[in-house]
Amino acid sequence: MVDMSLVVEPAEMKFLVETLGAIGEQAGGGIIRHVYDQAWIAARRQVADWLRDAGLQVREDAVGNLFGRLEGERRRTILTGSHIDTVRLGGRYDGALGVLSALAAVRLLKQRLGTPLRSLEVVALCEEEDSRFHCNFWGTRGILGLIDEGELDTLRDEHGTSIGKAMAEVGLPPERFREARRDDLDAFVELHIEQGRILFDEGLPLGIVDTITGLYRFKVTVEGRTDHAGTTPMDLRRDALQAAAHIAMEMTRIVEHAGRPAVITNGWWDVQPGAWNIVPGLVQFSVDLRHPDESTKQRLAAEVRERGEATAAEHGVSVAYEVVGDVLPKDMDANVRAELAAAASACNVNWIPMVSGAGHDSQV
Numbered sequence: 001m002v003d004m005s006l007v008v009e010p011a012e013m014k015f016l017v018e019t020l021g022a023i024g025e026q027a028g029g030g031i032i033r034h035v036y037d038q039a040w041i042a043a044r045r046q047v048a049d050w051l052r053d054a055g056l057q058v059r060e061d062a063v064g065n066l067f068g069r070l071e072g073e074r075r076r077t078i079l080t081g082s083h084i085d086t087v088r089l090g091g092r093y094d095g096a097l098g099v100l101s102a103l104a105a106v107r108l109l110k111q112r113l114g115t116p117l118r119s120l121e122v123v124a125l126c127e128e129e130d131s132r133f134h135c136n137f138w139g140t141r142g143i144l145g146l147i148d149e150g151e152l153d154t155l156r157d158e159h160g161t162s163i164g165k166a167m168a169e170v171g172l173p174p175e176r177f178r179e180a181r182r183d184d185l186d187a188f189v190e191l192h193i194e195q196g197r198i199l200f201d202e203g204l205p206l207g208i209v210d211t212i213t214g215l216y217r218f219k220v221t222v223e224g225r226t227d228h229a230g231t232t233p234m235d236l237r238r239d240a241l242q243a244a245a246h247i248a249m250e251m252t253r254i255v256e257h258a259g260r261p262a263v264i265t266n267g268w269w270d271v272q273p274g275a276w277n278i279v280p281g282l283v284q285f286s287v288d289l290r291h292p293d294e295s296t297k298q299r300l301a302a303e304v305r306e307r308g309e310a311t312a313a314e315h316g317v318s319v320a321y322e323v324v325g326d327v328l329p330k331d332m333d334a335n336v337r338a339e340l341a342a343a344a345s346a347c348n349v350n351w352i353p354m355v356s357g358a359g360h361d362s363q364v
């Protein structure tokens, strides 16, 4: 039996999502809420008001994470929430839904059940997305003591502003970043919208993530020869784009053959010199390869690299790789997963185990 007194009203969630979603919303649709900018400050102020209204102890830490705490009989804490920064022109749900559902749930638990055994804390984490600074999981890394002091100066946004300066501008003295570190956390639970279409296509409401996928990223540089597009016969060309396209297709074929959940994407391309009447001499493109099993990920990475070299040789061009990211997959805690599964079953919610193909704060 579902205890109806512990069900959050859909209308309430709709109100929270729409109110927060209006902050940073752009005229043509989409939200821009980057860490330490005006929309981010306004969003945090709104969430802080809601947390305070819910009777939670509100505080921010040294890097800008926002917390609402319900003190339990014990000091040890279960943290729940997500991020409120967005990608450029992001949606209303990414990150925000995790923060708002945590707020609604802890508020209801406090009203109905009073003081918990372990302390519960709602968190709005800062800079998960890597959209203003290239510093994924900044807030979470602050909590875990994984920020390197040098990053305060080396991490810069597109205007050259360092993250340390951006912090100072919103009243967070950057030199105090170490104070964000905590040692009282027992668990972190993060609800997140599906950023794919597995649940959507199958009409399922919930997935419980057992692993957050691993990631291998590299840049491919293919060098052929620039030639005149009119005077150079096809059989005399060393067209870098044609070779690069074949390399990308071969890599894709290998990963398609491996099947789910392996994925590969070539989302960024640069073609030089980039003219209608010149055979391309130099092409660069990105490879983003993901798999939740580390050994499979490494095997696929080796295979696509080898196949790329062989394809380049067949086309008479040279190929070079620059690895820019190699992130291990991360298994989620088995006890927390079991608790979530039991809770879902108790509420008669249909769920499936899932791999998260996207990165999240939970993996840090």
Ligand SMILES: [Zn+2]
Pocket (backbone or CB within 6 Å): 083, 094, 095, 128, 192
């Ligand atoms: Zn997210």
